[in-house]
Amino acid sequence: KAGVTQTPRYLIKTRGQQVTLSCSPISGHRSVSWYQQTPGQGLQFLFEYFSETQRNKGNFPGRFSGRQFSNSRSEMNVSTLELGDSALYLCASRGENRYNSPLHFGNGTRLTVT
């Protein structure tokens, strides 16, 4: 079974621009979550989608948004980029049972904002 796939692997953007990151979950997984990883703040939850609906949201500004498509693929968007948005953005998917299906992560998209 293929793992979680994220594209692109690396991105360099300028302050004020916007960016879209893409994620394909493990086949059969309908839950997709996004996390931000930085050296200072560690791994922080952004949001989670299930069957095209946002089910939970972390404590991030409205510039961070996401969506999920009918095939469970997901995208996240960051508008009006700031230098502090430079991070590794990780997508993860899981099955429906909270205890028997832990989150499986992709290798992330490394975003650099200059």
Add this chain to the structure above:
Amino acid sequence: GESVGLHLPTLSVQEGDNSIINCAYSNSASDYFIWYKQESGKGPQFIIDIRSNMDKRQGQRVTVLLNKTVKHLSLQIAATQPGDSAVYFCAENGDSSYKLIFGSGTRLLVRP
């Protein structure tokens, strides 16, 4: 490689020794815990999980211990190998959501 954390606590062990990585979790209502391993340039990789109705769970060369009284979790790695060098994170889940709260991580270095 890319830096996961600049000031992570580091555990250095000799190849072949056993490693113990500790984690204090924050929410006494958390009922599901997971350990992840993250190598440079990669995403976190699932190692082992445990529910709060258990004190111990064993996998291949790894054991997780849960002490709910003091909100403490540990990961034991037997016969540590160079390939075990990575950053290890504990994570907790305390409600019906799928949101995980991650610890700050521990860097494991295996000396040959």
